[in-house]
Amino acid sequence: MLTYLGIESIDELFEDIPEKMRTGGLALPDAMEEREVEERIRALLAENKSFFEMPSFLPILKPHYIPPAVDEIVARQEFYTSYTPYQAEASQGMLQALFEYQSVVAELTGMEVANVSMYDSATALGEAALMAHRITGRKKILVPRAMFWHKRSVLENYARGAALEIIEIDHGEDGLMKLNFSGDDIAAIYIENPNFFGIIDRRYDELSKIKERTGALLIAGIDPLHLALFHPPSHYHADIVIGEGYLGNPMNFGGPLLGIFASKKQYLRQMPGRIIGATVDREGKRAFCMTLQTREQHIRRGKATSNICSNQALCCISFLAYVALLGSGGLRGVALQNMENAHYMAERLKEVGFEMPFDAPFFNEFVVTCPLEGKELNKRLLARGMYGGLPIDRYVAKGMLFGVTEMHTRELMDEAVETMVEVVA
Amino acid sequence: MMASHREPLLNELGKRDGEHPETDVERKKLPLPDLTEREVMKHFIHLSQMNYGIDCGFYPLGSCTMKYNMKLLERVVKNERVVQVHPLQDESTVQGCLHILHHLEQMLCEITGMDAFSLQPCAGAHGEFTGMLMTRAYFEQRGEHRTEVIVPDSAHGTNPASAKMAGFDVVEIPSKDGMVDMDALEHALSEQTAAFMLTNPNTLGIFEKDIQLIARKVREAGALLYYDGANLNAIMGKTSPGVMGFDIVHVNLHKTFGTPHGGGGPGAGPVGVREHLEEFLPVPRVVRQGEGYALDYERPRSIGKMSMFYGNFAVLLRAYAYILRKGNSLQEVSERAVVNANYLMERLRSVGYDVPFYRRRMHEFVLSLASLKKKGVRALDVAKRLLDYGFHPPTIYFPLIVEEAFMVEPTEDESRETLDSFVNAMDTIVHEDENIVRGAPHRMPVKRVNEGQAVRNAILTWKDL
Numbered sequence: 001m002l003t004y005l006g007i008e009s010i011d012e013l014f015e016d017i018p019e020k021m022r023t024g025g026l027a028l029p030d031a032m033e034e035r036e037v038e039e040r041i042r043a044l045l046a047e048n049k050s051f052f053e054m055p056s057f058l059p060i061l062k063p064h065y066i067p068p069a070v071d072e073i074v075a076r077q078e079f080y081t082s083y084t085p086y087q088a089e090a091s092q093g094m095l096q097a098l099f100e101y102q103s104v105v106a107e108l109t110g111m112e113v114a115n116v117s118m119y120d121s122a123t124a125l126g127e128a129a130l131m132a133h134r135i136t137g138r139k140k141i142l143v144p145r146a147m148f149w150h151k152r153s154v155l156e157n158y159a160r161g162a163a164l165e166i167i168e169i170d171h172g173e174d175g176l177m178k179l180n181f182s183g184d185d186i187a188a189i190y191i192e193n194p195n196f197f198g199i200i201d202r203r204y205d206e207l208s209k210i211k212e213r214t215g216a217l218l219i220a221g222i223d224p225l226h227l228a229l230f231h232p233p234s235h236y237h238a239d240i241v242i243g244e245g246y247l248g249n250p251m252n253f254g255g256p257l258l259g260i261f262a263s264k265k266q267y268l269r270q271m272p273g274r275i276i277g278a279t280v281d282r283e284g285k286r287a288f289c290m291t292l293q294t295r296e297q298h299i300r301r302g303k304a305t306s307n308i309c310s311n312q313a314l315c316c317i318s319f320l321a322y323v324a325l326l327g328s329g330g331l332r333g334v335a336l337q338n339m340e341n342a343h344y345m346a347e348r349l350k351e352v353g354f355e356m357p358f359d360a361p362f363f364n365e366f367v368v369t370c371p372l373e374g375k376e377l378n379k380r381l382l383a384r385g386m387y388g389g390l391p392i393d394r395y396v397a398k399g400m401l402f403g404v405t406e407m408h409t410r411e412l413m414d415e416a417v418e419t420m421v422e423v424v425a
Numbered sequence: 426m427m428a429s430h431r432e433p434l435l436n437e438l439g440k441r442d443g444e445h446p447e448t449d450v451e452r453k454k455l456p457l458p459d460l461t462e463r464e465v466m467k468h469f470i471h472l473s474q475m476n477y478g479i480d481c482g483f484y485p486l487g488s489c490t491m492k493y494n495m496k497l498l499e500r501v502v503k504n505e506r507v508v509q510v511h512p513l514q515d516e517s518t519v520q521g522c523l524h525i526l527h528h529l530e531q532m533l534c535e536i537t538g539m540d541a542f543s544l545q546p547c548a549g550a551h552g553e554f555t556g557m558l559m560t561r562a563y564f565e566q567r568g569e570h571r572t573e574v575i576v577p578d579s580a581h582g583t584n585p586a587s588a589k590m591a592g593f594d595v596v597e598i599p600s601k602d603g604m605v606d607m608d609a610l611e612h613a614l615s616e617q618t619a620a621f622m623l624t625n626p627n628t629l630g631i632f633e634k635d636i637q638l639i640a641r642k643v644r645e646a647g648a649l650l651y652y653d654g655a656n657l658n659a660i661m662g663k664t665s666p667g668v669m670g671f672d673i674v675h676v677n678l679h680k681t682f683g684t685p686h687g688g689g690g691p692g693a694g695p696v697g698v699r700e701h702l703e704e705f706l707p708v709p710r711v712v713r714q715g716e717g718y719a720l721d722y723e724r725p726r727s728i729g730k731m732s733m734f735y736g737n738f739a740v741l742l743r744a745y746a747y748i749l750r751k752g753n754s755l756q757e758v759s760e761r762a763v764v765n766a767n768y769l770m771e772r773l774r775s776v777g778y779d780v781p782f783y784r785r786r787m788h789e790f791v792l793s794l795a796s797l798k799k800k801g802v803r804a805l806d807v808a809k810r811l812l813d814y815g816f817h818p819p820t821i822y823f824p825l826i827v828e829e830a831f832m833v834e835p836t837e838d839e840s841r842e843t844l845d846s847f848v849n850a851m852d853t854i855v856h857e858d859e860n861i862v863r864g865a866p867h868r869m870p871v872k873r874v875n876e877g878q879a880v881r882n883a884i885l886t887w888k889d890l
Contacts, residue, residue, distance in 0.1 A: 001768045001841060004771065005764075013760075016632035018636070021636070021637070021664045021669055022664055023668055024660045025662050025756055026661065026756060027753070028532060028535060028536075028753045029753065031750060031753070031754045031786060032750055032752060034497050037497060037746050038497070038500065040751075041746060045506040045507060045525075048456060048510055048518060048520065050505045050508075052505065053506075054514070056511060058511045061513075062511075063509060063511070066839070069462050073466070075499070076473040076478075076483070078477070078478040079473055079689055080477040080494075081455075081478040081480060081684045081685045082476055082483045083484070083491060083689070084686070086688070087818060088871075088874040089809065089869040090427070090866075090869060091476055092472075092869075093471075093473050097472050100435050103436070103887040104435075104886055107456050107457055112886070113885045114886070119548065121474045121733065122730070123547070130590075150730050151733065156729060156730060157728060158593065160558060161427065161589070161590050162578055171676070228452070228455055229450040229451060233453055250509065251511050251512065251520065252739040253509060253734070253739075254736075255691075255734055255735065255736055255739065255740070256547070256690075256732070256739060257733060257737075265883075268885075274689065275885060276885070277883055278879070278889070279874060279878045279879035280878060281873060281874050283872050287691035287874045289876045291883065292473070292883065294880075299655050301585045301595075302588070302595040303589075304582070304586045307553065307583050307586035309550045309583050310550065310686075311688040311689050312678065312690045313689030314685075314687030314688055314690065317688070324435055324458070324460060324465045327457060327459035329459050330459075332717045334456060336450075339860075341473060361574045361831045378515065380491075387515060388529050396427075402463070
């Protein structure tokens with residue numbers, strides 16, 4: 001090939017790089033064989049403890065059982081190695097699957113449209129706030145004082161450029177964010193359901209009336225599994241819905257995740273991210289393609305609704321495959337199991353002296369106050385090969401947020417409670 | 426090559442009543458299909474057969490660096506000590522993850538010439554946004570009010586979009602001879618300028634030879650120089666953004682470091698900075714602590730968090746495996762990528778294709794198919810016709826400064842035989858009857874898709890059908 005190019009050395013192809021700027025190689029280790037890479041990484045990962053080696057009750061992202069068929073589906077190279085489906089005719093498989101994902105999210109949330117992902121729930125919230133600002137022309141975003149601080153920090157970063165004002169709203173004794181706020185210039189109010197304390201917010205009438213009362217949009221942060229049993233956010237007239245699409249996606253030390261983003265159709269043109277549409281091919285047969293691309297950065301550049309380009313598309317496929325494999329029956333079954341296990345754990349903890357600060361319905365996360373500081377409890381549990389929940393002293397003194405799923409067997413929970421009794425004593 | 430059947434939608438495969446647990450739940454209807462595992466597998470396998478992946482053939486998408494995804498990368502992430510690890514576990518139980526993150530940061534520093542990295546951004550555009558927020562924080566800290574970010578007209582669309590999201594006004598400057606127009610840059614630079622965003626080699630695949638002068642002018646204006654790492658695959662081991670004088674860099678691990686594109690994502694867009702910007706990097710930082718590693722949140726000047734946890738860890742781990750596998754031979758990756766691009770460009774020129782701003786290229790080049798317009802054929806038509814020959818088409822209509830742009834990036838992984846067969850297909854197409862080309866594709870699962878109708882009549886879920 002060099003002969004064809006009429007050059008003697010590859011260096012000639014790099015002559016445009018000024019001599020002063022040439023680095024002449026990299027100070028990296030020598031290339032490794034495949035076997036060596038595997039060995040090296042396995043050895044490093046031996047320093048980790050998986051859920052099976054060290055069970056925990058950590059919330060927010062939780063362990064769930066993922067059917068092996070999900071792994072098989074996303075391991076198809078046609079899906080996982082492909083690029084964004086700009087060339088529709090060569091991408092019908094991915095496009096149809098993503099269209100199905102949008103449909104499943106729409107069914108679960110009760111919303112009319114969904115995009116094919118933001119990076120995670122936190123960035124989805126940031127985009128939702130910006131979208132509410134574009135729609136209303138207003139600047140204030142009301143959020144619960146009690147929310148995961150990581151998510152709050154991401155929201156602040158997304159809000160910075162548009163100079164949005166994030167305003168915290170306190171919760172009442174019931175653990176629910178107070179809704180009796182007033183004032184003008186409110187672009188949106190963000191509620192979580194279940195909320196940060198795990199409490200199911202059933203103030204459906206009150207939530208439904210927010211927009212009428214204040215002109216602010218309602219952004220609902222949801223848990224997709226919870227929606228298998230409880231009213232979807234459309235029931236209380238949410239305008240934008242966001243959430244963590246963990247179904248079918250493992251914890252993976254926190255990423256990749258999947259930011260669910262759904263909305264009412266009237267706001268379609270203000271939505272961020274990619275959207276797939278159904279259409280026809282030149283013979284009139286059904287086909288799918290990316291659509292409404294004039295919202296996006298590759299067309300609209302600085303005037304796009306968002307800068308997002310690469311998203312979490314493959315995580316959408318995992319989510320879809322999981323829902324397809326479980327079906328409506330299986331999904332309800334898992335949701336019920338989560339709820340039953342969480343209630344069992346809460347009851348057991350109450351029996352041994354933990355208290356529940358909120359007398360409220362919950363799904364698979366709940367708050368207890370511990371007999372000692374949560375951090376100290378976890379430290380002692382760790383010495384016993386176990387871990388509790390997430391300490392949330394900033395909201396509840398000695399408070400700990402527990403997450404329980406179908407992965408927490410009775411035996412595991414009983415053992416954990418016994419261990420807690422021992423380490424507290 | 427691809428199956429030409431149609432596959433019904435999931436909800437059309439039959440909606441049966443599954444085993445609904447008898448319970449008094451609030452939600453009475455959950456309108457999702459209940460299928461067997463057998464049915465679900467068939468459905469998704471049929472769908473996959475209607476999709477073109479890298480293992481199907483040549484995928485020369487310009488600017489996207491569609492290199493082969495080593496299967497090794499898929500195996501290392503299956504480890505239970507990744508899959509079943511919670512991000513909020515005690516640090517002592519995630520030392521393996523932290524070690525990998527820390528080492529990956531160091532290796533990215535070596536490759537890019539930066540002093541510190543954050544692996545938190547989930548994609549290239551997310552990295553740009555992070556970089557722009559850091560730029561903001563940097564000038565706020567210095568008490569300077571700078572409101573503008575300059576981008577060339579050949580820039581990726583994400584550049585202006587990210588700058589805008591961080592609250593900057595975008596100033597676009599024209600190119601000259603396919604490179605930055607120095608006069609235009611100097612004219613645009615002012616005490617209002619916060620940053621100049623540039624990719625080098627640029628989106629035409631041309632190395633910006635004046636980079637030293639560019640860096641000096643930007644620095645003299647008191648602004649920062651931002652490196653869009655989309656084209657890093659061209660220069661590894663040859664030069665680095667740090668040596669060129671850039672202050673902030675993002676890299677696309679799903680381009681340069683071989684992690685799969687996933688049909689659109691997840692990727693990863695780590696951000697690196699020179700020392701003077703380190704304190705603004707997102708938290709937590711991965712730091713050494715005694716013999717081990719820790720997550721450090723105590724960085725008062727940090728911009729805060731950009732995503733829920735520490736970035737797309739499973740993607741970061743794949744890139745780590747890729748870099749370990751290649752080691753210091755990453756330089757050869759760039760060499761082969763550049764040889765392949767120049768060879769393919771010369772071969773295509775030899776069969777009559779036009780290369781505007783013709784000169785040596787780095788890892789990619791852009792053809793103009795404007796001359797085909799007189800026979801009524803557009804870049805879009807040629808792209809669709811390539812599908813019939815078993816090739817994924819190049820990127821079309823980008824960069825915007827080339828008419829009927831056809832942007833080709835072969836990557837290092839393709840053989841000369843593959844490149845030659847692509848040239849043969851391109852040569853055949855240019856001589857084909859225009860109706861055949863305009864009617865393409867003919868051998869795909871569907872014929873030409875009517876994208877206009879999808880916009881006019883938005884059908885976005887199966888309920889809309």
